[in-house]
Amino acid sequence: MSTVMKTTRDVKGIGLSIPRPDGPEKVTGQVQYVADLSPRGLLHAKLLRSPHAHARILRIDVSRARALPGVRAVLTAADIPELKRKAPTRAHAVLAIDRVVFAGQPVAAVAADEPAIAEEALDLIDVQYEVLPVSADPLEAMKPGAPPVADAGTEADTSEAQAHGSVAGVTTEAKPAKAVNISQQARIQRGDVAKGFAESDVVIEKTYRVPMVHQGYLEPHAVLAQWDTTGFLTLWSSTQGSFNTRSEVADVLELSENRIKVIPMECGGGFGGKIRALCEPITAILARATGRPVRYVMTRREELEAGMPAPQVIIRLKTGVKRDGTLMAIEGEAVLESGAFSGAVLAVSGVFLASLYLWPSFDVKGFEVLTHKPSIAAYRAPVAPQTIFAIDSQMEQLAKAIGVDPVEFRLRHLQREGDKMANGQPWLSNGGAEVLTRLAEHPLWKKRAEWKASSPKGRLRGTGLSLGGWLGGLQPTGATVRLNPDGSVQVLTGQVDIAGTNIALAQIAATAYGIDVDKVRITTGDTDVAPMTGLSAGSKTIYTVGVAVMEAAKDARNQTLEIAAKELEASVHDLEIDNEKVVVRGVPDKGITLAQIGKKGNLYMSKVQPVLGVSHPAFSQQAPAFCAQLAKIEIDPETGEVTLHDFVVVQDVGKAINPLAIEGQMQGGAVQSLGMALTEALVYDDKARLTNPSLLDYRKLTSADLPNIETIIVEKPSPHGPFGARGVGEPPIVPAPAAIANAIEDATGVRLTELPLTSERIALAIASAT
Amino acid sequence: MAKLVLNCTVNGEPAEVLVQPWDTLLDALRERMGLTGPKEGCGTGDCGACTVHLDGKPIASCLLLAMQARGHVVLTIEGLGRPGALHPLQDAFVRHGVPQCGFCIPGVLMAAAALLTENPHPTEEEIRYGIAGSLCRCTGYTKMLAAITETAGAAAGRRS
Numbered sequence: 025m026s027t028v029m030k031t032t033r034d035v036k037g038i039g040l041s042i043p044r045p046d047g048p049e050k051v052t053g054q055v056q057y058v059a060d061l062s063p064r065g066l067l068h069a070k071l072l073r074s075p076h077a078h079a080r081i082l083r084i085d086v087s088r089a090r091a092l093p094g095v096r097a098v099l100t101a102a103d104i105p106e107l108k109r110k111a112p113t114r115a116h117a118v119l120a121i122d123r124v125v126f127a128g129q130p131v132a133a134v135a136a137d138e139p140a141i142a143e144e145a146l147d148l149i150d151v152q153y154e155v156l157p158v159s160a161d162p163l164e165a166m167k168p169g170a171p172p173v174a175d176a177g178t179e180a181d182t183s184e185a186q187a188h189g190s191v192a193g194v195t196t197e198a199k200p201a202k203a204v205n206i207s208q209q210a211r212i213q214r215g216d217v218a219k220g221f222a223e224s225d226v227v228i229e230k231t232y233r234v235p236m237v238h239q240g241y242l243e244p245h246a247v248l249a250q251w252d253t254t255g256f257l258t259l260w261s262s263t264q265g266s267f268n269t270r271s272e273v274a275d276v277l278e279l280s281e282n283r284i285k286v287i288p289m290e291c292g293g294g295f296g297g298k299i300r301a302l303c304e305p306i307t308a309i310l311a312r313a314t315g316r317p318v319r320y321v322m323t324r325r326e327e328l329e330a331g332m333p334a335p336q337v338i339i340r341l342k343t344g345v346k347r348d349g350t351l352m353a354i355e356g357e358a359v360l361e362s363g364a365f366s367g368a369v370l371a372v373s374g375v376f377l378a379s380l381y382l383w384p385s386f387d388v389k390g391f392e393v394l395t396h397k398p399s400i401a402a403y404r405a406p407v408a409p410q411t412i413f414a415i416d417s418q419m420e421q422l423a424k425a426i427g428v429d430p431v432e433f434r435l436r437h438l439q440r441e442g443d444k445m446a447n448g449q450p451w452l453s454n455g456g457a458e459v460l461t462r463l464a465e466h467p468l469w470k471k472r473a474e475w476k477a478s479s480p481k482g483r484l485r486g487t488g489l490s491l492g493g494w495l496g497g498l499q500p501t502g503a504t505v506r507l508n509p510d511g512s513v514q515v516l517t518g519q520v521d522i523a524g525t526n527i528a529l530a531q532i533a534a535t536a537y538g539i540d541v542d543k544v545r546i547t548t549g550d551t552d553v554a555p556m557t558g559l560s561a562g563s564k565t566i567y568t569v570g571v572a573v574m575e576a577a578k579d580a581r582n583q584t585l586e587i588a589a590k591e592l593e594a595s596v597h598d599l600e601i602d603n604e605k606v607v608v609r610g611v612p613d614k615g616i617t618l619a620q621i622g623k624k625g626n627l628y629m630s631k632v633q634p635v636l637g638v639s640h641p642a643f644s645q646q647a648p649a650f651c652a653q654l655a656k657i658e659i660d661p662e663t664g665e666v667t668l669h670d671f672v673v674v675q676d677v678g679k680a681i682n683p684l685a686i687e688g689q690m691q692g693g694a695v696q697s698l699g700m701a702l703t704e705a706l707v708y709d710d711k712a713r714l715t716n717p718s719l720l721d722y723r724k725l726t727s728a729d730l731p732n733i734e735t736i737i738v739e740k741p742s743p744h745g746p747f748g749a750r751g752v753g754e755p756p757i758v759p760a761p762a763a764i765a766n767a768i769e770d771a772t773g774v775r776l777t778e779l780p781l782t783s784e785r786i787a788l789a790i791a792s793a794t
Numbered sequence: 795m796a797k798l799v800l801n802c803t804v805n806g807e808p809a810e811v812l813v814q815p816w817d818t819l820l821d822a823l824r825e826r827m828g829l830t831g832p833k834e835g836c837g838t839g840d841c842g843a844c845t846v847h848l849d850g851k852p853i854a855s856c857l858l859l860a861m862q863a864r865g866h867v868v869l870t871i872e873g874l875g876r877p878g879a880l881h882p883l884q885d886a887f888v889r890h891g892v893p894q895c896g897f898c899i900p901g902v903l904m905a906a907a908a909l910l911t912e913n914p915h916p917t918e919e920e921i922r923y924g925i926a927g928s929l930c931r932c933t934g935y936t937k938m939l940a941a942i943t944e945t946a947g948a949a950a951g952r953r954s
């Protein structure tokens with residue numbers, strides 16, 4: 025599919041750093057997000073949320089709230105006939121029925137004329153709870169007799185794993201087994217690990233912990249819902265996938281999908297957290313109850329307390345190696361804390377642990393465990409940063425223990441194309457070795473000994489690197505490409521542009537059609553008008569929608585040439601598009617402009633078909649994408665404070681369609697990765713209540729915490745991506761935690777295994793080691 | 795409770811609007827004046843998305859009651875520049891490919907504009923601290939630094 029198009033000159037298309045065309049709207053505050061919409065008659069929604077992580081609801085009295093002037097609706101579960109006990113997903117748990125299972129779970133909903141009135145109404149709702157014992161820790165929750173989270177008979181939700189399309193072949197058993205809170209479990213095995221450890225010279229066993237973290241998008245979840253008089257629902261949503269939102273809302277409300285239109289508004293960040301229909305159902309129900317448009321915007325506190333964060337991940341690993349560097353065995357387990365509803369992606373962890381590097385024998389178990397916390401969702405390369413933190417830390421320690429170069433050690437054992445993954449599938453073409461090799465050539469890596477030796481008095485300097493990646497997502501999609509009567513080109517998809525993908529798609533269309541990108545307009549349509557398309561997730565927008573756009577543009581080009589061939593009485597094979605004109609090769613005077621062809625398709629009584637290129641592909645081959653990162657740091661051993669001096673990101677993108685946008689993805693992903701490494705954690709007390717529900721206490725990195733992020737793009741073409749492109753979004757969030765932990769060990773000799781690597785943890789570890 | 799009359803100057807024009815006593819300046823701008831450029835990312839002054847200028851100084855408009863702006867001069871992102879007549883910082887942000895999701899951008903730009911007014915030749919560290927009150931989750935800040943540095947350099951070049 026990676027065809028080079030023939031044009032007489034290079035059009036302005038792929039490979040160029042072109043700023044996104046909506047930039048001026050974004051820098052002037054003109055771009056519209058959901059919260060910026062205020063239709064006539066707008067009502068404001070607020071939700072009453074449970075203060076308890078686990079409680080029985082004995083009684084709810086809403087009478088005083090309903091009587092408050094300006095209140096238009098107060099709803100509890102009893103008012104919503106579609107609600108089911110044993111909600112299969114978080115989206116179905118619109119309002120709690122009888123029992124709450126996490127602190128922050130919605131119990132009642134209000135719509136009022138003003139937000140302040142809705143808030144006052146919440147204070148007037150009287151709920152009596154019987155507080156129940158909680159499962160606040162995943163390891164405790166796995167034990168027999170732990171307080172149960174799910175209603176008996178609730179099925180595990182594996183749709184997140186399917187949505188990310190990440191790993192086939194790992195058998196995930198979705199059954200609540202003996203221990204009541206284990207909602208999924210999996211095991212991958214090969215060879216004899218006991219024999220492997222017996223024959224090893226060095227065996228290292230460590231447990232790695234990564235807490236729940238929040239995706240941290242700046243725009244909180246927001247939705248506007250309005251019904252028309254025929255019972256047709258329109259939702260303006262901040263979503264990563266309008267068709268997915270439509271399906272989930274239809275399922276919860278028991279509506280046909282053709283009774284719902286989802287209009288994807290500008291999405292103020294998602295990173296996996298805006299895939300599921302978290303707020304759409306209750307907002308639609310309030311709009312139905314009031315007959316008015318209703319807008320619901322989550323507060324930041326609600327986002328942190330009751331959003332859909334990344335799971336806590338606890339990974340125990342035991343690894344054995346011979347003194348000559350031969351890997352022997354890996355054994356361990358990964359526990360993913362999923363919160364109150366199932367939905368974690370177990371298989372990613374298993375594949376990276378057991379088969380990123382070539383282990384002759386492995387035995388790795390995975391458990392998804394429910395606790396009384398908000399249920400989790402995807403967060404940019406779900407579970408990959410946590411998993412790579414564990415396996416890469418382990419590889420670094422093995423290399424150090426036997427005294428070999430840590431880069432060469434990784435490269436020696438890194439699985440290559442054709443090697444068998446733990447799930448039995450072969451590794452596909454990827455640039456893992458290339459990005460690590462490239463990073464190891466960087467002067468900062470070559471001069472790491474000098475940096476360490478240059479430590480001033482009272483400071484410790486170090487350098488660390490790590491390699492991680494993402495297997496790549498897939499989902500069917502579609503696109504159309506039209507030729508306008510003025511000779512410009514129009515692309516339509518349903519793909520939400522959360523990452524600057526629309527300009528890159530326009531560049532693909534430009535190159536494939538043979539016209540400058542300035543003449544290409546691309547639109548994201550709503551679910552009524554756009555071709556069906558998947559999520560903006562899984563690093564698959566360019567990889568899949570790019571193919572659809574490329575093929576639709578080629579289709580449109582072929583139609584254009586066929587029309588021109590008739591008009592010019594020439595063979596299609598002798599034609600080319602040059603400077604917005606179809607010309608006969610070698611006869612530059614003989615031609616017809618794109619505008620003339622476009623007009624013929626739109627004239628009254630014309631017999632010429634309008635140009636409409638269409639493509640709606642499905643896919644079977646992923647394109648793994650790897651990223652290597654280097655951190656050059658300095659530590660104050662007294663306080664544990666880490667100063668980042670330099671940070672380098674090397675990433676294989678297959679083909680850089682728009683290097684400017686790719687650099688932005690690499691830098692942003694790296695900083696999220698650094699936040700996970702250094703500062704971020706949702707901290708819960710023993711009653712499973714969040715103790716840091718603000719951006720003051722949930723500490724994201726600021727511009728003052730960071731150095732420049734250097735980016736190096738590597739291009740190892742993928743066999744199936746458009747022009748060889750691979751996914752870009754997810755790989756850069758993966759390596760930093762391990763790179764920082766490796767740098768800290770280089771500087772201090774201390775190995776840390778629990779994120780975030782805060783000053784306090786570092787200082788205590790140094791103090792207890794000396 | 796009766797609404798109050800807020801008189802102030804917004805983006806160079808006199809403004810007179812009815813506000814609730816509990817409305818923040820951000821509420822008044824967004825919900826009563828239709829200026830939705832300033833964003834609410836937290837409502838507690840931690841994220842910087844609501845940053846506007848009050849008498850030329852950057853403030854978190856979610857922390858100021860609307861009536862506290864009475865008689866004062868407010869500048870929002872809508873007054874900094876507009877499509878076709880961008881402020882040099884806005885132009886640099888577009889060319890450097892800074893905006894991704896875009897939600898933090900109005901606040902970052904207002905912080906950067908205030909910084910360059912107060913300190914036309916900031917060092918890299920001064921720029922980093924100057925916009926540290928604005929959280930961004932998409933960009934990693936690197937391209938912001940480049941755009942602000944370039945704008946400051948260009949301004950210095952024009953003066954010399």
